[in-house]
Amino acid sequence: MTTTATAPAIEVRGLEKSFQDLPVLRGVDLDVARGSIVALLGSNGAGKTTLVRILATLLRADAGTARVHGFDVATRAADVRGSFSLTGQFAAVDELLTGRENLLLVARLRHLPDPAAVADELLARFALTDAARRRASTYSGGMRRRLDLAMSLIGDPPVILLDEPTTGLDPVARLEVWRTIRELAGGGTTVLLTTQHLEEAEQLADRIAVLHQGVIIANGTLAQLKALLPPATVEYVEKQPSLEDVFLAIVGDPDPAARPTPTGR
Amino acid sequence: MPGHFLGDTVTLTMRSLRHVRRSPDTIITTAVMPIAFLLLFVYVFGGAIEEDTGTDSYVTYLLPGILLMTVASGVAYTAFRLFLDLKGGIFERFQSMPIARPSVLWAHVLTSMVANAVAVAVVVTVALVMGFRSGAGVLAWLAVAGILTLFTLALTWLAVVPGLTAKSPDGAIGFSYPLLFLPFLSSAFVPTDTMPGPVRAFAEHQPVTSIVDAIRALFAQQPVGNDLWTALAWCVGLLVVAYLLATACYRRIVV
Numbered sequence: 001m002t003t004t005a006t007a008p009a010i011e012v013r014g015l016e017k018s019f020q021d022l023p024v025l026r027g028v029d030l031d032v033a034r035g036s037i038v039a040l041l042g043s044n045g046a047g048k049t050t051l052v053r054i055l056a057t058l059l060r061a062d063a064g065t066a067r068v069h070g071f072d073v074a075t076r077a078a079d080v081r082g083s084f085s086l087t088g089q090f091a092a093v094d095e096l097l098t099g100r101e102n103l104l105l106v107a108r109l110r111h112l113p114d115p116a117a118v119a120d121e122l123l124a125r126f127a128l129t130d131a132a133r134r135r136a137s138t139y140s141g142g143m144r145r146r147l148d149l150a151m152s153l154i155g156d157p158p159v160i161l162l163d164e165p166t167t168g169l170d171p172v173a174r175l176e177v178w179r180t181i182r183e184l185a186g187g188g189t190t191v192l193l194t195t196q197h198l199e200e201a202e203q204l205a206d207r208i209a210v211l212h213q214g215v216i217i218a219n220g221t222l223a224q225l226k227a228l229l230p231p232a233t234v235e236y237v238e239k240q241p242s243l244e245d246v247f248l249a250i251v252g253d254p255d256p257a258a259r260p261t262p263t264g265r
Numbered sequence: 266m267p268g269h270f271l272g273d274t275v276t277l278t279m280r281s282l283r284h285v286r287r288s289p290d291t292i293i294t295t296a297v298m299p300i301a302f303l304l305l306f307v308y309v310f311g312g313a314i315e316e317d318t319g320t321d322s323y324v325t326y327l328l329p330g331i332l333l334m335t336v337a338s339g340v341a342y343t344a345f346r347l348f349l350d351l352k353g354g355i356f357e358r359f360q361s362m363p364i365a366r367p368s369v370l371w372a373h374v375l376t377s378m379v380a381n382a383v384a385v386a387v388v389v390t391v392a393l394v395m396g397f398r399s400g401a402g403v404l405a406w407l408a409v410a411g412i413l414t415l416f417t418l419a420l421t422w423l424a425v426v427p428g429l430t431a432k433s434p435d436g437a438i439g440f441s442y443p444l445l446f447l448p449f450l451s452s453a454f455v456p457t458d459t460m461p462g463p464v465r466a467f468a469e470h471q472p473v474t475s476i477v478d479a480i481r482a483l484f485a486q487q488p489v490g491n492d493l494w495t496a497l498a499w500c501v502g503l504l505v506v507a508y509l510l511a512t513a514c515y516r517r518i519v520v
Contacts, residue, residue: 090354
């Protein structure tokens with residue numbers, strides 16, 4: 001599909017974007033290697049969503065270049081759209097349609113030969129088969145996000161852009177999303193996700209890029225970023241389970257392997 | 266990928282028609298207000314008005330204007346549905362996918378045409394029950410359908426503008442209120458002859474009067490004369506302006 005098999009899946013150079021007089025991106029450089037998970041970390045207003053929207057061909061940059069799957073977002077927008085899927089901050093599902101109809105809709109719009117088979121397979125994979133014929137408006141936040149992710153996977157796009165994929169989710173649903181993201185990357189999909197939760201970046205990402213005031217101020221593996229700090233001092237503290245640990249323990253953690261279990265159970 | 270335009274438009278139109286089918290209240294509320302006016306004017310004011318209009322069936326006199334009100338209230342839902350798509354993020358999902366992008370708007374336009382046709386059919390049925398009769402032949406009915414289709418298309422593209430730009434649901438549907446008021450300042454309810462000078466001048470030179478007069482003449486099997494051409498000119502003119510405005514708004518939010 002592309003001639004640049006060894007090039008990064010996402011390549012951003014000197015990207016700038018202002019809204020009126022407010023500069024949001026001020027020269028962003030970022031590479032995302034094929035098959036890796038990169039977390040774009042930043043506080044609210046750091047420009048994460050703006051960067052994702054430019055990559056998703058929903059917004060035009062003022063300066064600089066961005067390539068997705070080897071295609072320039074400005075000049076090859078149609079090819080870019082064929083190469084990625086976006087899951088935005090708010091689960092963009094059609095509330096009046098059932099879960100299955102939502103999947104069928106996207107499969108038809110991606111012009112797949114057998115939309116029904118694709119929909120049923122994804123319903124099973126995302127544990128939505130029982131809810132398949134219910135309207136999405138009746139879904140819980142976690143189910144809605146799962147449906148949203150399932151819709152993004154239709155057509156097996158080589159690149160997935162996730163803008164704050166776990167915002168507004170309870171801890172159980174968040175672990176489910178994390179597991180899905182790991183499976184995706186395990187299958188060779190490139191994932192760029194934005195988050196403001198440090199733990200999310202730590203848990204998922206191969207590399208972490210910190211976007212602050214419109215520029216990437218740090219970029220590396222977790223170990224590399226940790227090395228930026230002065231050497232760790234050793235302190236002995238009593239380990240109390242966090243409220244989150246307690247919550248997950250009493251509601252039943254669906255994926256205990258995803259996180260270290262405290263001893264307080 | 267312009268090659269997918271037809272297929273994508275069909276897929277997306279089926280989707281939003283399903284929305285209409287799943288919220289039949291949108292069709293009912295579209296038809297309820299025009300039907301209420303039909304009942305009010307025929308059974309409350311009708312007796313008094315019949316003497317002045319010189320018609321023996323006020324419902325027949327009234328129906329063309331009521332049909333235009335039906336369309337004006339129906340397109341408010343077109344703006345509303347579009348607004349919800351933008352607000353809910355599904356519009357961006359579609360825009361980020363490898364589809365023919367204009368299909369997203371055209372699907373809403375086609376859905377509006379179908380939903381309004383159903384609402385108009387409901388109102389005509391009620392009018393028939395109330396005693397509306399026309400000896401119009403197939404050609405005249407086709408001409409009426411043609412005028413109404415053109416009028417609906419023009420108002421639908423007009424509805425796309427607030428649908429794309431509104432910040433709140435009220436903002437999305439607010440544009441339809443003045444449209445609903447226009448028939449009162451026209452020949453839709455009473456002839457314009459008795460109106461005072463400036464009102465009459467406005468009434469006789471606004472689109473509703475010529476469209477209403479043309480449809481009324483077609484129903485009554487009378488020669489339509491210049492009204493038809495004036496009506497068509499208004500509809501086509503409005504359609505062109507509304508389409509240009511809508512596509513300009515669309516280009517502002519889509520790169």
